[in-house]
Amino acid sequence: MPLVRISIPKGLSADIKSNISKSVHSALMQEFHIPADDYFHVIEEINKENLIYPESYLGIDHTSSMIFVQITAAQGRTFEQKKALYLQIALNISTSTAIKKEDILIVLLENNRENWSFGNGEVQHFTHI
């Protein structure tokens, strides 16, 4: 069910982009229990000067290129699941790429199941997870 938007600086290799995307997807599978084929991502490449973030915030230094991960998903996940998801995303990305876990912003937008159509103009998810 999630739709993921990953905003990255322009110029990352195809491998790095793929690893970032797979990192988020496998974390969603593991912690939000989405199926493997529920994989809908937009990778948005932004000119570096258009991706703005502070040198440091909340004691976390941003030393290399930050990336922003926006996840839109149906509501219903617990706080524990969300915490586990963020940790897993940061772990997956920072082990499969050179991006540091300090440099990953994650934001989750939640809506209702009836707010999704995955094709044919139909509401597939209204009655089940």
Add this chain to the structure above:
Amino acid sequence: MPLVRISIPKGLSADIKSNISKSVHSALMQEFHIPADDYFHVIEEINKENLIYPESYLGIDHTSSMIFVQITAAQGRTFEQKKALYLQIALNISTSTAIKKEDILIVLLENNRENWSFGNGEVQHFTHI
């Protein structure tokens, strides 16, 4: 009131882009009863390798280029209205372009009327539809 973001693969013609956008807008007019001049869209052209989706999900095959339609609108529409909207979007796009209705993902984000300013820094919609 809606703000629509349409994510498409790079390379579609101006006509196709226009037909997609008009398809979504006329469906919103018909089913969400927005006025004709409430027409605010961003068409985002994404390199094909950055638009990620599965070959099949929930029994729906994705055989050609998928597009993602994200609609942000004030809450208050019924489930029936939402269902009718998705169907109409899929119908309009699949009849005015070569994009198949299987290849249209739609997600609706809802907020409050007070969360909109359509110009001048004012809240135009707080007291009425």
Add this chain to the structure above:
Amino acid sequence: MPLVRISIPKGLSADIKSNISKSVHSALMQEFHIPADDYFHVIEEINKENLIYPESYLGIDHTSSMIFVQITAAQGRTFEQKKALYLQIALNISTSTAIKKEDILIVLLENNRENWSFGNGEVQHFTHI
């Protein structure tokens, strides 16, 4: 806490882009009381034909290039704060650039504090503003 997405027509100068971004940020500092280093923006440059808006809506004419400002923030701000924010954004942008206050659409998306991770895969904001 906010993540700001500013959609603008391609071709604005670095100075104008910077002034728009700073305008939104200083308005958020002033009216939503965010700290100076809580500054996370994506500036999205869109081909002019892909940024669609009406000539006029709700009595507001769009005479030059419109821009769309989408702010995702934790819920909890009052209607008064939101109204003040929109006014301040429009004032700041229209005084620091040639963009008219009529040509600024603002939309606010709200979520929960637990829906944010600002780095390290941790939830920094759950217990405080």
